[in-house]
Amino acid sequence: MSKIHLSLVFHNHQPVGNFDYIFHDAYEKAYKPLTDCLDRHPTILAAMHFTGPLLDWLMANQPAYLDQVASQVQHGQLEILTGAYYEPILAMLQDADKLGQIQKLNRAVEQLFGTTPAGMWLAERIWEPHFPKPLQEAGIRYTILDDAHFQSAGFPAEDLFGYFVSEEQGQTINLVPSHRQLRYLVPWKPVDDVISWLQEQADQRNSPGKPPAWAVMADDGEKFGYWPETYNSIWVEGWLDEFFTALEQNAEWVQLIHPKDYMAQFRPRGRAYLPTASYMEMGEWALPSPASWELRDLREQYQQELEIIPEWDQEKREETGRVLKFLRGSFWRNFLVKYPEINHMQKRGLALSQRIHALPPSPTREKALNALWASQCNCAYWHGVFGGVYLFHIRSANYSNIIEAELLLEDGETASVQESDFNSDGFAEVIVSNGPLQVVIEPAQGGILTELDYRPTKYNLLNIMSRHPEGYHIQIQEAADTHMLMTPGDDRSKFEGEPVRAKEKGLEKYIYVDWHRRGMFVDHFPGEQTTLQNFEASQYPEQGDFVDQQYQVEIQTTDPSPVLRLVRDGYVWMRDIRLAVQVAKTIRLENETIVAVYHITNKGDVALATRFGVELAFGLDGGDNREYCVLEVNGNSYGLGSTGEVGGVTRYRASTKLRKVALEFSLSRSATLWRFPLAPITLSEGGFERVHQGMVSLPWWVLNLAPGGTWETEIQLALTPLK
Template identity: 90%
Template sequence: MSKIHLSLVFHNHQPVGNFDYIFHDAYEKAYKPLTDCLDRHPTILAAMHFTGPLLDWLMANQPAYLEQVASQVQRGQLEILTGAYYEPILAMLQDADKLGQIQKLSQAVERLFGTKATGMWLAERIWEPHFPKPLQEAGIQYTILDDTHFQAAGFPDEDLFGYFVSEEQGHTVNLVPSHRTLRYLVPWKPVEDVISWLQEQADQRNSPGKPPAWAVMADDGEKFGYWPETYNSMWVEGWMDEFFTALEENAEWLQLIHPGAYVSQFRPRGRAYLPTASYMEMGEWALPSPASWELRDLREQYQLELEVTPAWDQDKRDETERVLKFLRGGFWRNFLVKYPEINHMQKRGLALSQRIHALAPSATRDKALDALWASQCNCAYWHGVFGGVYLFHIRSANYSNIIEAEMLLGDAKTPSIYETDFNADGFQEVLASNGPLQVVIEPAQGGILTELDYRPAKYNLLNIMTRHPEGYHLQIQEAADTHMLMTPGDDRSKFEGEPVRAKEKGLEKHIYEDWHRRGMFVDHFLGEQTTLQNFEASRYPEQGDFVNQQYQVEIESDKFALHLVRDGHVWVRDAHLPVQVSKVIRLAQENIIASYRITNKGDIHLATRFGIELAFGLDGGDNREYCVLEVNGNSYGLGTTGEVGGVTRYRASTKLRKMSLEFSISRSATLWRFPLAPITLSEGGFERVHQGMVSFPWWVLNLAPGETWETEVQLALASLG
């Protein structure tokens, strides 16, 4: 019987800022049971990768587990892979940060497990052609990618049972294909199906003059017990023990090997220069939403065609498989376009990195660098169908680390106000810092605040998400239209086929898409037909051309103020009236003061409504146990929609951050409020996910030609004990 080598690689990760109970549950349901299973099968060789945040938690909470893993390493059963410590997407980092993060994890691996790692886990398998240089400089001999990376470069499937060498500027690294088919077999199919597939590969993939065939299964460790409905099959019904037993029983021809051992013992199959790539789904998600859904439909169409084509029609099956092989989407960097919030966060970190690396070595520099690296944890820098950038607490942790790094550099002690195109959009932004506060103002986007850092709490109050269109929104709408949307209380038996699940009835009616970025000091002019409901839904006619349009800017450094002016227009019925909006934004201790002047520059009367969008996000979100909004003696949850008249002051607070944000308005206003709660997909179905609240004071204006109307809005931040 022909032989084949097999490597099993388990990637264990939890992001910076994740909840402690998630670390604990993943440990109890996946990490610990797998390690115990390896103890029960001491001849089973495997490789593991632990990210830095998970190692930090294990060191603090489960040190005996790390000793158990170390014993498996010392007896030669387990290989440990390194990676970038906080599991960043390498493509978003300077090379100095790539090198530093890899070295940090490599040192931790050697310290904790007594072994020198030669292989690396690449976060989300996001590959770019320039990686060989920084990887080799970090001491990496090999990294694991998907077989689809190689297929995108034209490699036939039969060649992907070995490894390849890639190069950049004379620096080389070995690239190991992980087999998608094997990942989809393990652990979802019966063990005998996995063994049968491996037997087929052993018979077909060994060729004279080539290194022995090598199959690699590399996947998330959480898949083996922590993912929904996997614990029972894995550890109660015993799938993994059965699998390991089958590997032991077939050891004569199915030879387990550490990936590092294969790379050191056998030669490569050739060179490979691969395009930018990740796993197949990431390419789909990175596309703009309409294109993402179109690609998904196209892929499903060809996949269905393959499934229904009979085995005897091999020509048609081959043709369909050829199309599927070359169907691929975008690449990770498009998330910087798709979600301005991701680009903002990434560019903040990039600018900070450049500052830190320009400093002379010191203990403070090292602490700032580590905080920066923690802010680069990848989970908030992309989005697929679950979580990602929509995880408020993960974004919050990233910003907290950015703010901490800046405070270590002394930014809170050195007031500054300056212009720079930090987000690389071709327009100048203004960054202002007075000690307790730091703001980012974007004149080209309506003169709005897109970041407000309250340094005493290490917290960005504008860590919010605009409600973006998502490809999967079509799925929930189609399900509702065809009566295939299942909500709590529905009888499963009434659905023919698999229903789409949603966590509340009527959810499809709350799919809102914002046409501009949410922030503070967004200037709106509204007509009589605009209501709270259609304004919340972002389905109303904007009467002015001030939202997301260019404001002229003048910095008054001596007053620590920013003067923003736009000469625009407001539609009033059939008239297009010239209007000037002037706002002076000043930082004063823990306060932000915005002084507004609205001037009718036309020669006819101006009758309209003017309002100022003041969005914010607080930890605890729509849970009234943690967060509350107080208006005119009444309290409301941040997940509520409503209107209150005669408002001159309102206050939001969070117990989790022990801070409050109070708004004072010089003119009595009508206050609208509504949550920013985009609909995303979770493991339990579609749901609204709280991302912040929009507060919107507005006034009725009646201005004669040349007349000016004024108001002042003050934001006061404070710590609560």
Template identity: 45%
Template sequence: MKRMTLSLVIHNHQPVGNFDFVFAQAAERAYDPMLAALERHPAVRPALHYTGPLLDWLSVHRPDHLERLRTLVERGQVELLTSAYYEPVLVALPDADKVGQIRKMSRFLRESFGCEPTGAWLAERVWEPHLPKPLAEAGVRYTLLDDTHFKMVGLTDDDLFGSYVTEEQGYTLQVFGSSMLLRYAIPWRPVEEVMGWLREQAEAHPGGVAVMGDDGEKFGLWPGTWEHCWGEEGWMDRFFSALEESGEWLATRPLGEVAAEMEPLGRIYLPCGSYEEMMRWALPPDDFAALGRVRRELEAQGRQDVLRFVRGGLWRSFMARYDEVNQMHKRALWVSRKVHRMPEGREKAQALDHLWAAQCNCGYWHGLFGGIYLFHIRVANYGHLIAAEEMADRAASPVPWARVERGDLDADGHEEVVLNTDQQVLVFKPSYGGALVEWDWRDRRYNLLNTMTRRREGYHEELVAAAREGRLVLPGQTEVPDGVRVKEPGIHTRLFHDWYRRAALLDHFLHPETTLEAFYQARYGEQGDFVEQPYVARVEGGEGAVVLELAREGGVWVGDRQVAVRVEKGIALEAGSSDLWVRYRLTNLGDGPASLRFGVEVNWGVVGGDSKYGELRVAEGESRRLSDLGEQSAVSTLVVASRLPDLAGEVALSLSRPAHLWHFPLEAVANSEAGYERVYQGTCTLLWWEVALELGRPWGVEFRFALNAAHAIDR
């Protein structure tokens, strides 16, 4: 019988900005044991993929691991795949960045391991039909995708024991289908069962190739997997031994060898897609739940003939679901254009590297865990974006500078206004409440407004149902049938959902009976139409300063009558200054006096704000955590500070009129491997006043924000 080939592709990744201890633990529990197993089983010949952030960390902290890997490559046992260096979702990048990142990775592999990669790993296996062209231009000859992509165009499992050729504008690419069955079986099903399935396929598809590509972290890093894979159970060694003992009918070979020798089975054009779970996660919450029910029903009925055509949404839908994802993505496009206009040289190369690091995919989507809700990952992405833009701006402008940039930055059909100085970058959305949606502090390489709006997620339905049916399981409690683990009692009562985007300089008119608790829960009566409605923008630029004037004439309900009110806010920045001035002016346009409760909301994105490193100071000597819920009257000064060593700094606010302060944490209820938990995403501050607004007598207040770096605030 002609031997069948098994091609294993193992993908090892840690994102830009992840904690050192996670890198170290992953190396110790997953990456090291895999190399050791391959050293013990020389006939097992897989392809491995390491992402750039992981390679960078290993180069500094674990060069011995890379040396062992180099030995396996040199003896022909391991093939290394290329990719975009910092593991971005490739479809989200301009073509120049796609090609540039892949060439960077291929160059690293060539110089460090002496190999010429021909295959590429695609982050999250996200595919769109235009990809063959940039991949081919970067020197890639083949890639692998989930079998889901192929089944959506009518192929079955029996059609996937070989590659297909696809193209874009005549640029060709071989594509292999990775078996979902093998992805779920290795290393979870008994070794004998996996080998039995492979034997059946070898008899049915002699000379074919079965492909399995998946995350290396599941081989030891995921909870419970180290003991299963490498401990007493020793699943991986038993599996590798079984592969070696089956050499008469099965060969394990790197996928690149197969691609070079095996003729494609035919031509194919694949639709936009990713792995099955990702496409479900991309759906809105109700559809996420509905698709899960539909799939379970079809599986129970054995309708595999229908299931292969049932799919979820597109990866790009995350940019529609999360304003924060879209903001970061479109800022990356904005910065990319600036960086690519820089003159060639060392500074441009450094700026490109920061830009590419900012494109690392983990902060641009969300599944069941982590993703955009991982605060430290968002911080890292923004840090690199801010660094790249500063390099590009300094190359184009003498220091200091203050200028205005205008354009549809976030691609929503409306113009944004960017106030850009050598110290700060502020992004305003006149179309959405005249809100400040990004505030970059260049000295700290930090976006001060890096928060998350509280949203419904598809998996919240599971939590609510389990609470209703008494199936919640706390730490230390005995498991119950269909139990749902939670890390604290009553967490289902913390599902607060915001009706507007959490940003800064949001203008509220509150009902006089609104309480802090009601505002915290987003269950209150908004009396005005200013929070998310358009403002008119006017920009003034002078020598060394920029001023943005925003104004809206709207209505505010006072009892049973609506009063016409004009809100004006002026924002001023100076070149070389770390201060920001904001001036508010309210004018009564109605036919009589009005008593109003007016508030200005700012949402602060200070990572670690729920720890001892985050501080909210409302009076000298009176310090609170940023995760506290509270209020204070007669506030004239307010300090928001971080004591984290790498980000230490503070924003000091002074007011021309004392205000009442409400403050509370913004927390997402997210799933994790240990159960549902609250995850800190920022702090909301609302400064409000009781305003007696007379006809012909405007009311005003002025804010002065001062950014102070660590050296100025050591205490």
């Protein structure tokens, strides 16, 4: 009987900032049962990877579990893989941080498990061609990628039952293909189907003159009990025990082996220089939304064709398969284009990294590095269908670590101002701090604030996401149009076919797309037909050209804290008249208060009659839950998920009990205040839903200015501790 070598690799991860109950549930439903299952089957060899945040939690909460894993390592049952400690996407780091994070996890693996790792888990299997050099310098001998990575470089699927050598500047590393078909069989199909597939590969993939066939199944450990609807099948019904028993019964021809041992015993199948790649879906998600949906449709079309082509028509099947094989999307870096907020966060970390690495070694430098590395945890830097960039608490944790690292570097500094193009958009940004506050101002994008750090609590109050178009929004709209949108209380039997699940009726009406980045001190001239409803929907007539256009900036450093004067000479449209208007805003930091003084001047030759509003967005932990967050206006309180209008407003206040901070807005002129939530629609386990990201408040006034006339107002934002 033909033989095949098999490696099982389990990747266990929880991100920095995740809720403690999620760590606990994943441990109880996946990590601990899997390790116990290996104890019940001591001849089953496997490999595991634990990320740093998960190891930190296990050390604090389940140290006996780590001893159990260490025992399996010492008995030769488990191989432990390393990785970058906080599970960053390596492509977003400079090489010094790649090396530092990998070495940090190497040390943890050696201390906890008594073994030196040979292989590493690559976060989200995101590969770039320059990786061999930094990985080899970190002592890595191999990493595991998808078979799709190799197929995109032209490798036939039948040749991917071994490993390959890649190189950069003479530094080499082994690349191991993980088989998609095996990942889709385990643990979703009957055990007999998995064994049959292994038998088929054993019969077909062993060729004279080549190393013995090697199949690799490398996937998330959470898939084995923690993912929705997996605990019952895997642990109650016993799928994994049955699978391990089947492997034991077929051990004569299915030879389990650790990846490092296969490579020690057998030679590579050749060289491989792979393009930028990740798993297939990541390439789709990284595309702009229309293209993402178009690629998804195209893949489904060819996949459906392949399924109905009869077995005897091999020529047609092969032709369709060839098209599918080369259908690729974009790559991870395009998320930095798709989501400016995520580019902002990543570039803040990159600039901080350069500052830290320029310092001589010291305990403070090491603490700052660890905080920086924690901010690089990958989960908030991409988005597929669930969570990702829309996970407020994960972004919040990343920013908290960035702020902590900066505070460690300051060494008593108070006021400072930096002007540089840190976000790599071709225009200079300005970062101003005065001790308790730090703000990022983007003159080229309307002179708006895109970051507001309240440093006593290490909290970015502009950690918000604008409402971006997503490919899956088309699915919601199509389902609503065809009456296939199923909401709580609907009778499943009334739907013919598979409905699209949503958590509330009429969800499709809330698919709003913002045409500009949300922030603070965004200058609007809403047209006379603008209502709260169409302003919230971002489908109103904007009469000015100030929202996202270039402001000139003048930095004054004579005061104790720097003062920024931002000026734009633009235009406001009044029906058919284009009127020259100047908006000048002076922004200064005073202790824990931001003071903005506006001067609007009519530079035209006719009277200016318009409305002017200043967008003041913010995001708070606790979101639209009134138990934690509340907005107070004129003696009334509202949830941050509410939409409404209040007249005669000179003060309003938002607060979060979770962060124990309040934002107090003061207006020198009485205004009409509009408010609405930033709640993009995304997908969760229970279906599509609105996910709270922040609130937009807009105080606005009616202006009537004669030619040459100037209107002035002052807005103050005070940040205060909440007792």
